[in-house]
Amino acid sequence: MHLFTSKFITKPEHVTELPGSVTTPAGFVAAGVQAGLKKSGKPDLGLLVGKGPCSSAALFTPNAAAAAPVRVCQEETDTGAIQGIIVNSGSANACTGEQGLKDAGEMVRLAEEYTGVPPGRMAVASTGIIGRPLPMDLMASGIIEASRSLSEISGSLFAESIQTTDRISKEGAVEVRLGAGTVSIGICAKGAGMIAPNMATLLAFVTTDAQAPSGLLYDILATAAGASFNCISVDGDMSTNDCIFLMASGASGVTLSPGSNDAGLFTEALAAVCKSMALKMVADGEGATKTVELNVTGASAREEAAFVARAAANSPLVQTAFFGQDANWGRIMAAAGAALAGEPRLEADIFYEGVCLARAGAVTDEPVDEKSLEKIMLQPEISVTLDLHRGSGSYTMYFSDLSHDYVTLNAEYST
Amino acid sequence: MHLFTSKFITKPEHVTELPGSVTTPAGFVAAGVQAGLKKSGKPDLGLLVGKGPCSSAALFTPNAAAAAPVRVCQEETDTGAIQGIIVNSGSANACTGEQGLKDAGEMVRLAEEYTGVPPGRMAVASTGIIGRPLPMDLMASGIIEASRSLSEISGSLFAESIQTTDRISKEGAVEVRLGAGTVSIGICAKGAGMIAPNMATLLAFVTTDAQAPSGLLYDILATAAGASFNCISVDGDMSTNDCIFLMASGASGVTLSPGSNDAGLFTEALAAVCKSMALKMVADGEGATKTVELNVTGASAREEAAFVARAAANSPLVQTAFFGQDANWGRIMAAAGAALAGEPRLEADIFYEGVCLARAGAVTDEPVDEKSLEKIMLQPEISVTLDLHRGSGSYTMYFSDLSHDYVTLNAEYST
Numbered sequence: 001m002h003l004f005t006s007k008f009i010t011k012p013e014h015v016t017e018l019p020g021s022v023t024t025p026a027g028f029v030a031a032g033v034q035a036g037l038k039k040s041g042k043p044d045l046g047l048l049v050g051k052g053p054c055s056s057a058a059l060f061t062p063n064a065a066a067a068a069p070v071r072v073c074q075e076e077t078d079t080g081a082i083q084g085i086i087v088n089s090g091s092a093n094a095c096t097g098e099q100g101l102k103d104a105g106e107m108v109r110l111a112e113e114y115t116g117v118p119p120g121r122m123a124v125a126s127t128g129i130i131g132r133p134l135p136m137d138l139m140a141s142g143i144i145e146a147s148r149s150l151s152e153i154s155g156s157l158f159a160e161s162i163q164t165t166d167r168i169s170k171e172g173a174v175e176v177r178l179g180a181g182t183v184s185i186g187i188c189a190k191g192a193g194m195i196a197p198n199m200a201t202l203l204a205f206v207t208t209d210a211q212a213p214s215g216l217l218y219d220i221l222a223t224a225a226g227a228s229f230n231c232i233s234v235d236g237d238m239s240t241n242d243c244i245f246l247m248a249s250g251a252s253g254v255t256l257s258p259g260s261n262d263a264g265l266f267t268e269a270l271a272a273v274c275k276s277m278a279l280k281m282v283a284d285g286e287g288a289t290k291t292v293e294l295n296v297t298g299a300s301a302r303e304e305a306a307f308v309a310r311a312a313a314n315s316p317l318v319q320t321a322f323f324g325q326d327a328n329w330g331r332i333m334a335a336a337g338a339a340l341a342g343e344p345r346l347e348a349d350i351f352y353e354g355v356c357l358a359r360a361g362a363v364t365d366e367p368v369d370e371k372s373l374e375k376i377m378l379q380p381e382i383s384v385t386l387d388l389h390r391g392s393g394s395y396t397m398y399f400s401d402l403s404h405d406y407v408t409l410n411a412e413y414s415t
Numbered sequence: 416m417h418l419f420t421s422k423f424i425t426k427p428e429h430v431t432e433l434p435g436s437v438t439t440p441a442g443f444v445a446a447g448v449q450a451g452l453k454k455s456g457k458p459d460l461g462l463l464v465g466k467g468p469c470s471s472a473a474l475f476t477p478n479a480a481a482a483a484p485v486r487v488c489q490e491e492t493d494t495g496a497i498q499g500i501i502v503n504s505g506s507a508n509a510c511t512g513e514q515g516l517k518d519a520g521e522m523v524r525l526a527e528e529y530t531g532v533p534p535g536r537m538a539v540a541s542t543g544i545i546g547r548p549l550p551m552d553l554m555a556s557g558i559i560e561a562s563r564s565l566s567e568i569s570g571s572l573f574a575e576s577i578q579t580t581d582r583i584s585k586e587g588a589v590e591v592r593l594g595a596g597t598v599s600i601g602i603c604a605k606g607a608g609m610i611a612p613n614m615a616t617l618l619a620f621v622t623t624d625a626q627a628p629s630g631l632l633y634d635i636l637a638t639a640a641g642a643s644f645n646c647i648s649v650d651g652d653m654s655t656n657d658c659i660f661l662m663a664s665g666a667s668g669v670t671l672s673p674g675s676n677d678a679g680l681f682t683e684a685l686a687a688v689c690k691s692m693a694l695k696m697v698a699d700g701e702g703a704t705k706t707v708e709l710n711v712t713g714a715s716a717r718e719e720a721a722f723v724a725r726a727a728a729n730s731p732l733v734q735t736a737f738f739g740q741d742a743n744w745g746r747i748m749a750a751a752g753a754a755l756a757g758e759p760r761l762e763a764d765i766f767y768e769g770v771c772l773a774r775a776g777a778v779t780d781e782p783v784d785e786k787s788l789e790k791i792m793l794q795p796e797i798s799v800t801l802d803l804h805r806g807s808g809s810y811t812m813y814f815s816d817l818s819h820d821y822v823t824l825n826a827e828y829s830t
Contacts, residue, residue, distance in 0.1 A: 330507075333546070
């Protein structure tokens, strides 16, 4: 998989893409095995381990019905020193009560035991169907097998093991040239449905051989996530299980210090990698045929721009219009107007790939070349700008269209 | 069409259903003609007129991109004394700028001229595609024809003329026994997409031959709408054109006074009629195969219950699960948890038709009869209760499922 394929992302000059995965940065081993949770027989249990102590950062869903693994990480793991992550797909271990917490804790204990990662440094994540207890006998044998299979060449198996309805495996790696030397970043993620524009909206695992204190890693991760995973939407549903992990092995010998130029360059690189991965998630959204970039500008504040962008991005009417290749800008105006209900009359402009379709809240009398508009609507990636003319706040969202396949997938998934 | 067909509504004892429409109450005439806005050649222009002065009330969408007819009604019509309404389908006259305002004003002027309704007492409404100027030559000849066709037996033609993607014409009438005598109520409505849970979310026209001051009519209408049209959702999209009108001719000779027992009985009857119509709109929602009643109880306040109910009702994952006849309660828990993000851990119970599927936030170990659960999911109307265990606030929403037909309709509608 290539990371920088979308027109909505530019690869920074100091970054070079590598064929690779989470085991590309030195100091990490991984495994992906078939524990037996997925009926398909595909890999469903993954293990990612640092060969030595790591510094780390993690972001978790704020969902009040957060799953057991999220709670166990938050309550029992030293999230600044995570050295290993055990993760399963096929069952979310969410809404599973006390038993779920016990099971997630047992996953951690077993993974620590068989990998030798010290207590408190193993994180846990799950994805899949909500409300089913984990089959712990299968998990136990799977964790043992995964521990035995750990290797530097199994990053792709790990990536495969975390998928649910994903159509493509999402992984990649880059080399980052810093002043003090060269480091690498590896990433893999899963997410196709229940992708909403909010804190930590998927499972993502990022590794690097840079060395950095966990506080700095947290700042870097929060910045990168804010401009990537937090501004995408497939269906507006925030999951119970979302989390993003960043582990740094330090094996490159290159150290990042807070406020340094290198920290800035590394943040830029990580943000680009995360945005690239986030765009893959939108493009691979359940049933998605298109990725839409929605730039809301001229809002009275950034928060207002984000609120309007989210409302429009999550509107089924807006989404189905893009599926129908219909430049139905009126639905975007209606969604924005609904988001700004009670505010002064909306006098917004709307542009599709720079073509003005509405001016001051009304259909424009500027000539529109219907042929070129049709061409725009056939593109897999479409950029739309909504200028609210209320101030200088702006926000950009990326979302997918709503298609028949989304309905099929989500009507048939689960029981 | 029969009004009281849903299991979610009980007909009050003092109410008897009549075959009829908006012209069933004495004192009203209506028309529905083909002005030529719809390619299908179906009626697309309606006119509803009181034979004499009426008192009235109206509710309008708070959408900041509200359509020209909404603005003209709000700015130029005496909404307490509406004696006529001119309405077209096929074009929303929304996002049409100054020309749109002029056109809506011209519709009013023409309708007043040809019906003899005094200036300031003619309201206007539109529904259809956003962002297209009205073909005023067609409108003018249509308004003349409609004025000539006004009759006491054309209520159904009027109802037909306001439809867009509706599969069934939505109209009805009831007789209401009050202490002071008997009055009647007639209603028709349109709405299948862009139906969201907020102020005035559709077009609805209600007539009565009761006599009442406009202030009382406003209170009655607001109460009735709050418990009906404002708590339904098909797709969470709030329209630019929503409005509800209530016109009272007084022709029955029965007068309603504020605070009187009869006013209470009339409100109860009108609320039942509106709820019945709202349920028809959900059942006839674009592509809908099911109506779900979601009772959120145990919230810390009514507002919180409404917020959670709306989040769950508007979740595409929740909606597709019902289309798939899958009792996937985990998606409701996830949506509720997302709505309550950052709040203490959600310990909610979930019941489908009284069958407990989750207790204290987790899958229940109480035995569930899978056969009877399957039967429940096959029903066209399903009642779900979500008890948040946070307080005593409650709210009920009605929503439809998300099906392939919704996607087809909205991908193909318009251009």
